[in-house]
Amino acid sequence: MYQEEMLQINGVRLWTAIQGAGQPMVLCHGGPGSYDYLAPIADMTADLCQVIRYDQRGSGRSQPVGPYDVSTFVEDLEGLRKHFNFERWIVGGHSWGAGLALAYAVKFPARTIAVLHIAGTGIDDRWHDEYRGNRLNMLSESEREEYERLRAQRELAEDADGERILNRLRALSRMTDVFDPNQVDNLPSFDDYFVSNEANEKVGADWKHYTTDSKFQQSVYNLSMPVLFLHGACDPRPVHFIETLAAQLRRSTFASIPESGHYPWIEKPNEVKTALRQFVVDFI
Numbered sequence: 001m002y003q004e005e006m007l008q009i010n011g012v013r014l015w016t017a018i019q020g021a022g023q024p025m026v027l028c029h030g031g032p033g034s035y036d037y038l039a040p041i042a043d044m045t046a047d048l049c050q051v052i053r054y055d056q057r058g059s060g061r062s063q064p065v066g067p068y069d070v071s072t073f074v075e076d077l078e079g080l081r082k083h084f085n086f087e088r089w090i091v092g093g094h095s096w097g098a099g100l101a102l103a104y105a106v107k108f109p110a111r112t113i114a115v116l117h118i119a120g121t122g123i124d125d126r127w128h129d130e131y132r133g134n135r136l137n138m139l140s141e142s143e144r145e146e147y148e149r150l151r152a153q154r155e156l157a158e159d160a161d162g163e164r165i166l167n168r169l170r171a172l173s174r175m176t177d178v179f180d181p182n183q184v185d186n187l188p189s190f191d192d193y194f195v196s197n198e199a200n201e202k203v204g205a206d207w208k209h210y211t212t213d214s215k216f217q218q219s220v221y222n223l224s225m226p227v228l229f230l231h232g233a234c235d236p237r238p239v240h241f242i243e244t245l246a247a248q249l250r251r252s253t254f255a256s257i258p259e260s261g262h263y264p265w266i267e268k269p270n271e272v273k274t275a276l277r278q279f280v281v282d283f284i
Contacts, residue, residue: 006061009079010072015061016054016080020046023113023283024086026077027053030095032068032207033200035060037188038094040265041118044273048280049090052080056100058199068202070103070210077104081111090283092116095237095262099123099207105227106219113283115227116276119262122241123211123220134236138176147172166197177262179234186266226251228279230272232260253279 002019027038035055042051055062090113093101098120105112121127154165229246231239233256246254255275260267
């Protein structure tokens with residue numbers, strides 16, 4: 001079974017897709033402000049799970065309506081669960097979506113069977129400076145110079161010029177998201193639907209508040225459900241922060257996928273599929 005549908009959830013129209021049968025699972029894309037690209041992950045588990053994918057509010061095929069903050073995005077997820085009448089579900093996400101999955105599990109632990117944290121950044125805000133350094137080190141000298149120049153220009157750019165600079169910065173960043181340079185063209189392009197810079201900035205800023213809040217951090221450490229931390233070994237987003245977080249949780253599994261970057265299922269699909277299925281099978 002595969003079905004796409006626009007749903008009215010929590011005051012906003014959200015694009016959704018559902019496939020498979022079995023234990024319910026939702027997948028949260030990255031960004032924020034991006035849109036769904038997690039069909040390959042859904043395909044890996046659709047014979048085991050009934051998988052929900054969706055475009056988060058503000059971008060993609062969903063309605064561009066705020067507010068853009070973590071709490072609202074968590075409530076959107078809970079609205080989806082209620083719509084589909086799932087008592088509990090596995091909550092998974094990639095990149096920013098992995099953080100959203102953790103935030104949902106903290107707010108609704110009784111509704112969360114397990115968490116899939118794929119290539120996320122954890123809850124230690126120090127990751128970002130190290131990530132920026134790793135990313136620059138993965139670029140050539142000329143690319144680094146261009147990146148730094150554009151970063152400086154972006155502060156003063158407006159309208160179309162600012163958009164052009166941002167697009168080029170994103171293109172340079174994409175080059176660091178793979179272990180194999182030949183795989184860059186296989187990454188999600190984000191050219192088909194609307195990408196919301198507003199949602200990216202506002203939700204991203206709010207997520208920083210979450211990750212620097214000691215009460216939220218402790219709530220994550222206290223999670224009682226199983227959590228799978230799956231991370232590409234060559235992702236510029238530093239893996240040691242994820243290993244440290246995994247070690248703090250009572251029921252966590254950490255899986256490092258070798259020779260892969262931020263989208264490990266693209267470069268190492270078999271390894272990712274094996275890790276995901278092994279984790280999911282434990283809850284069927």
